[in-house]
Amino acid sequence: MSRKKEILKTATLLFATNGFKETSMAEVAKASNVASATIFYHFNTKDDLFLSVLSNVKDSILEEFSHYFGEKKFASGLEMLDASVSFYLYLAGSKTEWFLLLHRYYPYKLAEENEICRRYLEDIYNCFVDIFEKALSEGQSDGSVRELSPRKTALVILSTVDGIVRFKNCNLYDAGALYNELIACIRQMAANQNQKQ
Amino acid sequence: MSRKKEILKTATLLFATNGFKETSMAEVAKASNVASATIFYHFNTKDDLFLSVLSNVKDSILEEFSHYFGEKKFASGLEMLDASVSFYLYLAGSKTEWFLLLHRYYPYKLAEENEICRRYLEDIYNCFVDIFEKALSEGQSDGSVRELSPRKTALVILSTVDGIVRFKNCNLYDAGALYNELIACIRQMAANQNQKQ
DNA sequence: AGTCGAACTGACTGATGAATCAGTTAGTTT
DNA sequence: AAACTAACTGATTCATCAGTCAGTTCGACT
Incomplete structure (x- = not known):
């Protein structure tokens, strides 16, 4: 290297x-x-190094997502939502540094004055939200997801998943033991109850 | 003063x-x-000052919660859950400093080696989780909440609400616009569908 | 062999910041 | 008014750290 x-x-x-x-x-x-x-x-500077680090993390995350979702097909939107959440949790478990970095305050503080930093963060989070939103929209088309605003609900789901990951990284609760509960809760949140099996 | x-x-x-x-x-x-x-x-030291700050924040939060929930009565567990989430969002909006502090990484880092710091953080978060858990348990008794593990679900709900607040404080999304969606999602997550009005 | 430039380094600098200390001030007690 | 004390301070110390600079090393090209 x-x-x-x-x-x-x-x-x-x-x-x-x-x-x-x-x-x-x-x-x-x-x-x-x-x-x-x-x-x-x-x-050139310490901030410069930080921006390079963040840029690097952004590229890696985007690549991981496009690699995983580029080919995969799902039985329904709801299935895709499950898979997206699971993939997020898997990534957070295997690339801990990325998420620890994103759960620090410094990047967001820097983003207030640095347009480039802001852009990187937006790219990363939009990548997450877009996947959840796509799953919800497709789920509405195929009838597996209830009536809701896909974008807004996607953001709520992201905050849930991201919140759990943050708790885990903060060592406050054994948040890892919550993964099953989490998937069930999100399914309950999004599922169309009328056509539930 | x-x-x-x-x-x-x-x-x-x-x-x-x-x-x-x-x-x-x-x-x-x-x-x-x-x-x-x-x-x-x-x-004595800078860390000492920080611990005093955290202790102070802890006391204030605990007092706010016991003051609000000490007297209030709710029509059902589900109603209480709604109110708890709303109160959390209200607090996060009016006492921004408390939540900004809790969304920094330093306290959790310090908690790894400092038992007192760890205790403060646990007290704060248990205060949050306990309220959600109580609402869910009571909801199961009165039939407004579905079959679920109250403690685990309470943690999932906390991570959702806390996640939204964090997003808002990080200025990434207009998370304030999500409050209605959030309450609806959490209700959907917890409600007993069989006896829904 | 000689030149050039990219990659790299050890030694240094100026600024900052936590902590200390030898005091001063002001209020209370005797 | 003398003695005592809690609250407070200016000046200083010592360590750390981002950033600089004057060089060295080494491979490629002529």
């Missing part, structure tokens, strides 16, 4: 687990087996 | 809006019209 990618990878991990302000460039350098000045050769 | 309380109040606001590491003791001092050294007279 090139030095630059190595730096990006360790920075992602450190920013995610310890925070942006809490991580010094010297730490990143040491963990990457590189001199501090090397980081400044590849990235 | 005593100097100590003044410091506590401005520190709450600054830690919540700018973060713990991002806020210097000098800033807190200036915003409180006090010399830096005065803060160290009242609070």
Whole structure:
């Protein structure tokens, strides 16, 4: 792996687990087996490094989603919704750093003044919402999903799933034990009761 | 107001809006019209100040909840659930600092090594979950709520409501516009369909 | 062999920030 | 008025950290 990618990878991990302000460039350098000045050769400033990290995370997430949903077919919109939620939970479990980073406040604070940062975050969250919305819309067409506003409900579902993941990462509750309950609740929330099997 | 309380109040606001590491003791001092050294007279260390802030927020939240739910009576468990969610949203809107603070990562990071901090956070979140759980349990008794695990479902509901509030505070979506949708979704999630009016 | 440039580094700098300390002030007690 | 004390402060200390700079290394091209 090139030095630059190595730096990006360790920075992602450190920013995610310890925070942006809490991580010094010297730490990143040491963990990457590189001199501090090397980081400044590849990235102009610390904020610059952070934006590269976020951009990288964004690309990876978008790729994971398009890879998973690009081919797959579902029996119904409701089935697709189930699968989307499960996939989100699977990703959150296997790429913990990404979600830890997204559950920090720094990116959103930076987004207030930095258009590029804002764009990255919007891309990521729109990717999530779009999938849920698509599932709900298709579900309404095939009759598996009840009458509701697909976009708004998709946002409510995202906040539920994202909330559970956040709780899990915060180690407050054993939120991992809630996955089955979560899927059931979301199904209940969206399902068309009249044609339930 | 005593100097100590003044410091506590401005520190709450600054830690919540700018973060713990991002806020210097000098800033807190200036915003409180006090010399830096005065803060160290009242609070031994910066972490100490943070714990006092959190303790204060915890007490306030617990008091708000016991005040609101101490007297009130509800027509059914489902009605109580509605009211609980609405009250949570109302609080999040009027005491933004509290929720901004709780949506930062620092408290949870500190809780990993500091038993007292952990206890404060647990007290706060248990207060939330307990109310939702009580509403669900009572709803099952009076038949307004479907068959489900009250505790687990309460946690799912908390993650939904908390997730929405977090989105709102992060300025990503106009999550405020989702409140009606949110209440409807949660009702749909919990309601007993057989006896719906 | 000699030149060039990209990648990299050790040593440094200036700024900032938590914490300390030797006091001063003002209110209360004796 | 003298003694005591809680509240408060200006000046200072020491560590850390983002960023700079004057170089070195090394492979590619001429």
